[in-house]
Amino acid sequence: MLRLAWSSFTERWPLFIGAILTVTLGVALVQSSLLLLLAAAAQQAPSGADDVTALQLAERSLVAVTVLAVTLAFAAFLAVFIISSTFAFTVAQRRRDLALLRLIGGSHQQVRRLLVSEAFLLGATGTLIGIPAGVGLMHLQAALMARLGFVPESFTGHWHWWILGVSIGVGLGLAVTGVLLAARRAARVAPLEALRETGAATRVMTRGRWIAGTVLVLGSVLLIGLAGVGGPAGGQAMAMLVSVSAAVGFTALSPLLVPFAARLIPARPGAVLAHLAKANLRDSVRRSASTAAPLIVLVGLVLGQSTSLLSFSAAAQEELRNSTSADLVLTSAGPRGLETVDGTDGIAHLSIETSLPISVTTGTGEMAFTEIGRALIIEPERYSRAHPGSTTIGQLPAEAAIAGPGALGTPVGSTVGIRIGDIDLGERTIVDQVPPTIAGGAAVLLDADSVAADLQDSGQTTTFITLEEDAKPSEVVDRLQGFGTVLTFEEWLTSSAAAGTTTSASILLVVMGLGGAYALLAVVNAVVIAAGERRREFAAARATGLTRGQVITMALIESSTVTAIGIGLGVLAAVGTLLAVVTTTTATLGTASISVPWLLTAMLIIGAFLVTALTSAATTITGTRQSPIRLLQSRE
Amino acid sequence: MGPSGSGKSTLLHTAAGLERPDAGRVALGDTDLSAASEDQLTALRRSRIGFVFQSFNLIASLTAEENVSLPLRLAGRAPSAAEVQQVLASVGLEGRGRHKPRELSGGQQQRVAIARAMITHPEVLFADEPTGALDSTAARSVLELMRSMADQGQTIIMVTHDPSAAARADSTLFLRDGQIVDHLTGADTAAVAARLVSLEA
Numbered sequence: 001m002l003r004l005a006w007s008s009f010t011e012r013w014p015l016f017i018g019a020i021l022t023v024t025l026g027v028a029l030v031q032s033s034l035l036l037l038l039a040a041a042a043q044q045a046p047s048g049a050d051d052v053t054a055l056q057l058a059e060r061s062l063v064a065v066t067v068l069a070v071t072l073a074f075a076a077f078l079a080v081f082i083i084s085s086t087f088a089f090t091v092a093q094r095r096r097d098l099a100l101l102r103l104i105g106g107s108h109q110q111v112r113r114l115l116v117s118e119a120f121l122l123g124a125t126g127t128l129i130g131i132p133a134g135v136g137l138m139h140l141q142a143a144l145m146a147r148l149g150f151v152p153e154s155f156t157g158h159w160h161w162w163i164l165g166v167s168i169g170v171g172l173g174l175a176v177t178g179v180l181l182a183a184r185r186a187a188r189v190a191p192l193e194a195l196r197e198t199g200a201a202t203r204v205m206t207r208g209r210w211i212a213g214t215v216l217v218l219g220s221v222l223l224i225g226l227a228g229v230g231g232p233a234g235g236q237a238m239a240m241l242v243s244v245s246a247a248v249g250f251t252a253l254s255p256l257l258v259p260f261a262a263r264l265i266p267a268r269p270g271a272v273l274a275h276l277a278k279a280n281l282r283d284s285v286r287r288s289a290s291t292a293a294p295l296i297v298l299v300g301l302v303l304g305q306s307t308s309l310l311s312f313s314a315a316a317q318e319e320l321r322n323s324t325s326a327d328l329v330l331t332s333a334g335p336r337g338l339e340t341v342d343g344t345d346g347i348a349h350l351s352i353e354t355s356l357p358i359s360v361t362t363g364t365g366e367m368a369f370t371e372i373g374r375a376l377i378i379e380p381e382r383y384s385r386a387h388p389g390s391t392t393i394g395q396l397p398a399e400a401a402i403a404g405p406g407a408l409g410t411p412v413g414s415t416v417g418i419r420i421g422d423i424d425l426g427e428r429t430i431v432d433q434v435p436p437t438i439a440g441g442a443a444v445l446l447d448a449d450s451v452a453a454d455l456q457d458s459g460q461t462t463t464f465i466t467l468e469e470d471a472k473p474s475e476v477v478d479r480l481q482g483f484g485t486v487l488t489f490e491e492w493l494t495s496s497a498a499a500g501t502t503t504s505a506s507i508l509l510v511v512m513g514l515g516g517a518y519a520l521l522a523v524v525n526a527v528v529i530a531a532g533e534r535r536r537e538f539a540a541a542r543a544t545g546l547t548r549g550q551v552i553t554m555a556l557i558e559s560s561t562v563t564a565i566g567i568g569l570g571v572l573a574a575v576g577t578l579l580a581v582v583t584t585t586t587a588t589l590g591t592a593s594i595s596v597p598w599l600l601t602a603m604l605i606i607g608a609f610l611v612t613a614l615t616s617a618a619t620t621i622t623g624t625r626q627s628p629i630r631l632l633q634s635r636e
Numbered sequence: 637m638g639p640s641g642s643g644k645s646t647l648l649h650t651a652a653g654l655e656r657p658d659a660g661r662v663a664l665g666d667t668d669l670s671a672a673s674e675d676q677l678t679a680l681r682r683s684r685i686g687f688v689f690q691s692f693n694l695i696a697s698l699t700a701e702e703n704v705s706l707p708l709r710l711a712g713r714a715p716s717a718a719e720v721q722q723v724l725a726s727v728g729l730e731g732r733g734r735h736k737p738r739e740l741s742g743g744q745q746q747r748v749a750i751a752r753a754m755i756t757h758p759e760v761l762f763a764d765e766p767t768g769a770l771d772s773t774a775a776r777s778v779l780e781l782m783r784s785m786a787d788q789g790q791t792i793i794m795v796t797h798d799p800s801a802a803a804r805a806d807s808t809l810f811l812r813d814g815q816i817v818d819h820l821t822g823a824d825t826a827a828v829a830a831r832l833v834s835l836e837a
Contacts, residue, residue, distance in 0.1 A: 004706075007697040100693050103654075104752065105682030105707045107675065191681070192654045 005117035008097070015090055015532055016122055018525030019175075022086045023126025024133055025518050026079030027171040031134035032141050033072035034166060035157040040064040043155070051421025052458040055357035059372050064150045071141075071511045074301075078515050079170060081248070081297060082522040084178030087122075089290045089526065091115055091182040093533050098186055099193035108187040115183035116176055123175025131167050135159070141514070148506040204255035204286045213256075216249030220576050228583035232438040233408070235584030236312055242580045243304020246573035247297045254289040254296065254569070261565040262288070273550060276541075277557035284530075291526040291559070292566035295608060298519035299570025302512050302604060304577035306597045309508060311581040313500040315593035316439035321493055322589065323387050323437070326351075326464035328476065329492035332484025334457030335377075335448075341480065346471030351386035352448070353378050356459040358425070360443050361417035362409055373443030375418065375425075376404060377451050377459065386464040390434040396447035399426060403433035404442035418444065425451065438588055439500075464489075516604075523566075523608065524615045527559060531619035538620065539628035552620045559616035563609055637795070637802045637828070638811035639836045644795040645764055647811065651793060652685055652762045653677045665759060682711040686753030686761040690768035692745040694737040700724065700748045701733035707756050715755060727751045727781055743774025750781065754790075761785070763794040767801055779804050799829035810835055 043061040045054035098111050106114075138157045145151045185206075220242045227238040250257060262281040267274035281288045332338070335352045342350055354377040361370040380393045380402070391402055401418070403410045410416055410430050418425040425446070434445065448456065461484075467473060477486045487495065538551050546554070578594060585593040638644050649655040651662055653669040662669040664684060672680065681687075694703050701720050708715045724733050727747040737745050746766060753761055763782070767775035775798075783804050786792050794805065802808045803825040810818035812835050820831060 004698070007702070008695075010697065097695065100695060101706075101710070102678070103681065103687060103693070105678060105710045105756070107678045107710070110710055190654075192649060 005114055005121055008114075008118065015093065015529055016118075018528055019083075019086050019090055019122045020126040020129070022082050022518075022522060022525060023123055023171045023175055024130040025521060026075070026083050026174065027127050027130025027167045028134035028137045029075035029514055029518060030072065030079055030170050031131065031163055031167045032138035032157070033068055033075050035134075035138055035160065035163060036141055036145070037065060037068040037072055038160070039155065039157045040068055040151060043151075050458070051423055052357065052455070054421055055359065055372065059357045059374075061151070062372055064145065064155075067145070067150055067507055067510055070507075071515075074511055074515045075518075076170075077244075078297075078518050079174060080178075081251075082294060082518065083174040084181075085251075085290065085293055086522065086525060086529075087119055087175055087178040088182035089286075089529055091179060091186045092286050092290075093529060095186065095189055095193060099189045099191055102189060103191040111187040111189070112183045115179050115186060119175045119179035119183075120172065123172040126175065127168055127171030130171055131164065134167065137514075141510075144510060144513075148510065150506070150510070204289060209252045209255065213249050213252030216245045216252065220246035220249060220573075224576060224580045224583060227580040228587040230584070232436050232584070232588045233440065235580070235587065236308065236438065239308045239312075239577050239580035239584055240305060243300045243308075243573045243577040246576045247300030247304070247570060250296050250300070250569045250573060251293040254292050255285045257569060258288045258292050258562065258565050259285055261568065262561060265561060265564070273554045274557055277554050277561060280554075280558055281561055287530045287533075288558075288562050288565075291523070291530055291562045291612075292569065294519050294522035294526060295563060295566025295612075296569045296573065298516060298523065299567050299604060299608065300573030301519075301570075302516055303571065303574035303597075303601055305512060306508050306600055307574055307595070308577050308581050309504040310501065310595040310597055311578070311585070311593060312438055313497070313504050314595040315581075315585045315589060316437070316500060317493055317497040318585075318591075318593050319438055319589055320496070323390065324464060324489070325386055325388055325466060326489045327467045327473065328465040328480070328486055329489055330461075330463040330465060330480050330484050330486050331492075332461045332463070334459055335461045335463075336453075336457050338461070338463055338483060341483070344479070346468050346473075346476045347465055348468045348471075349382070349385055349466040351378065351382040351464045352461060353383065353463070354448075354456050354459040354461040355442065356420060356451075356455070358443070359419050360410075361419070362414065370417075373406065374404075374441070375451075376442035376445050377448050377456055378445050379448050380445070383445070386466070387434070391432050391445075393432045396431070396445075396450070398447065398450040399428055400431045400447075401428040402445040403430050404445050405434050405437040406440035407433065407436070407443050410443070416444065418446075420455065423455065438585070520607070520611060524611060527612055527615040528619055531555065531616065531623055535623045535626070538624050539626075542624070542628040548624050551624055552617060555616050555620040556613060559612045560609060563612040567605055567608055637797055637799075637808060637832065638817075639797070639832070641813075642811040643814040644797075644811055646814075648762055648764055648793065648795045652687065652760075653680060682707055683756055684759045686756060686758035688746070688749050688753050688761065688763040688766045690765035692737070692742075692749045692769075694745055694748055694752070696737055699734050699736055700729065700740065700751075703737070703748055704733075704751045704755055707752060711756070720755070723751045723755045724748075726754070728777075741774065742770050743778060746770060746774070746778050747781065750778070754785070759791060761790060761792045763792060765796055766794065767796070767798060775801070797832070799832060800825045802828045 040061055043057070045057045049057070101111055101114070142151070142156055146153050146155055223238045223242045223245065227235040230238050259282045262278055265278070267278055335354050338352050341347060356375050356377060358373060358375045359370050360373050361368055363369055380391060380396045384391050393402060396402065401416065403412070412430050412433055414430050415427055416430065417427050428444070465476070467476060473488070480486045541551050541554070542548065581594055582592040585591070646655065650657050653662065653672065657670050660670070664680065667680070669677070669680070695706070698706065701724070704723055705715045705720050721733065724730065727750050729744060729747050729751065732740065732744060737748065740748065766782070767778055770778060779801055782792055782794070786806070794801070796802055803823060806822065808820045808823060808828060809816050810831060817835065818831060820828065
């Protein structure tokens with residue numbers, strides 16, 4: 001079987017080269033993300049760094065770890081999805097070959113073994129290229145992460161020999177398992193199918209597709225509804241999940257949705273080529289569904305994730321505006337000396353808030369759980385005046401704390417241990433909580449009196465200042481210049497919004513950039529595989545009276561229509577996320593806050609059309625180079 | 637033989653166990669094909685049944701030799717090089733064993749297909765329009781080959797609508813609208829053609 005597998009591999013390399021590429025990129029992406037994730041998690045503060053610096057570094061590496069973990073998850077998801085669907089497609093395209101094998105005495109098991117052997121060869125080749133490619137990619141990814149400020153410049157991943165096991169598992173494992181399911185179905189092919197000239201219309205919509213598609217689409221609808229009651233953090237997670245689950249659901253249902261959508265697209269009466277293209281789309285359900293699938297996932301994921309990220313970052317600013325009462329904002333390193341400003345000319349009120357990285361331990365003994373977070377050092381009474389509706393505690397005892405807006409799992413009455421490196425801030429009882437916010441934020445609020453002054457000076461301080469009605473803002477600003485940077489509240493909001501958006505955009509770039517390129521490759525691949533099998537069909541069309549140019553135009557119309565449908569369904573998946581964003585922000589803010597990345601959307605759509613059009617034109621031009629009559633004559 | 641749509645191919649497919657009859661029984665020797673399981677049919681195709689079709693249905697990626705030896709390999713028995721050579725020689729393709737199908741003419745490809753069917757020494761060789769895609773010279777030599785095989789005792793069931801092909805057979809059945817309507821033995825081309833014309837009238 002391996003011999004036969006090898007010969008069909010050498011014979012049909014254009015069909016298989018795409019399959020190898022998908023494995024190569026999948027292996028490279030997963031391997032690189034995993035190695036970098038480990039390196040990021042193992043990052044250590046330089047010796048001699050003080051406790052606060054060490055914790056800040058740990059905090060920063062936590063962000064890098066999170067970004068890399070999401071990248072890894074995204075890469076793994078794409079690898080599973082793209083590799084398995086590509087391999088299933090290559091199997092589907094070879095039905096006639098397989099039937100032929102059955103006709104001359106091949107058993108079910110032998111057909112299955114042949115396909116699995118092929119998958120093994122392809123997977124092995126892809127893995128072999130993917131491992132060194134992964135090493136190169138790792139440097140690229142590390143440089144990108146460093147450039148966007150997630151990791152220090154010196155950051156690099158380290159090679160571990162055991163990663164070979166992971167990469168082989170990903171490449172070889174996914175290729176073989178991807179083909180197993182398709183092979184089971186393909187092995188059941190009736191020998192007679194080899195004799196049918198055109199190839200029988202096979203049932204593409206399997207029961208598995210029905211179940212998976214329906215469950216995922218219904219799940220997305222459910223998530224949209226639940227996002228409103230999941231709280232800010234839960235709502236955000238659910239909103240992000242909606243487009244993933246909807247996109248995969250649509251992909252499963254694509255043999256049903258794509259022909260249906262093709263029917264809806266109007267074609268001018270008398271436009272022969274358009275009608276022919278539409279008929280082809282409806283007829284070759286598997287081909288059109290397989291081409292649309294990676295597009296649905298690409299568009300759904302990229303637009304869904306970026307829309308929710310941007311919307312929530314906009315919502316966070318809105319929330320901040322609503323929940324803060326101040327005229328000026330002073331940012332400084334530590335609160336030193338700010339007390340003296342209070343009550344001076346023109347200042348009606350101020351709230352000094354210092355943020356410090358901490359490690360929070362919840363639970364005791366076996367159940368103890370420590371994570372890195374932030375403590376906000378406040379004066380409760382002043383804090384509640386600057387943030388109306390946040391807390392009612394006037395005086396906070398030294399051994400108490402308030403659960404902050406970013407608190408998770410610390411209800412009122414529970415006890416938490418708070419440390420900064422070796423400095424113990426003691427066991428504290430949670431006596432109150434401020435409402436959770438979309439932006440998250442500090443895990444605990446501590447009273448300024450309960451934290452040593454020199455420790456506070458190593459934090460970042462934001463002071464919210466309310467002016468007296470007759471005060472001249474410029475005079476107050478001048479007086480405060482020496483302490484740090486003074487901005488009006490609006491200026492401060494704008495600058496922090498810009499910072500938030502930059503972070504979101506950086507995360508998107510890291511997570512989606514390489515993944516998006518990978519998904520685009522799958523699109524190209526599907527177009528190439530689809531066109532490779534159509535030489536005879538094109539020849540027949542030309543024999544019927546179409547010119548070569550008309551055949552190319554027809555194929556272009558077809559691929560553009562599939563692209564439009566794929567993008568449409570992807571956008572629909574992203575709209576699901578948008579709806580979930582609306583329910584989440586309405587529940588927390590009272591009003592819907594959405595922000596759509598129009599430029600990215602336009603670039604993605606234009607890019608997808610360009611890529612499919614170019615690929616389709618190139619493959620059709622190659623596929624029609626031979627004279628049609630020669631193609632029609634030679635069967636083999 | 638019979639006009640288009642008379643059920644020739646369906647009859648052949650049913651007789652060969654590729655399609656199951658709605659009613660009735662198909663027997664190959666003492667084996668009931670209509671009751672055989674898919675695995676049993678697979679085993680039959682490896683040992684007792686051979687196929688030749690109008691489109692040659694060779695595997696494009698394999699050489700002639702490899703195509704010919706494939707049925708035995710699938711049956712788990714690798715034929716010796718000499719065995720393959722001998723079968724190829726018997727269809728007049730000495731020295732062509734290393735060519736791929738696309739490097740061979742239509743007539744040569746059909747000979748490879750016949751060699752592939754014959755290597756298992758089938759009890760019956762089923763042929764569906766074996767000369768349909770060939771020019772008259774190639775068709776004649778393929779028919780001569782099949783005639784000589786029959787003379788050596790090979791049972792061949794062939795579907796055709798070429799009277800000159802039918803004339804090579806020992807016995808010809810005529811079909812129309814799914815029914816056997818006539819039977820000729822040892823007829824020449826003219827007699828077969830005349831009968832066919834009367835059927836199509």
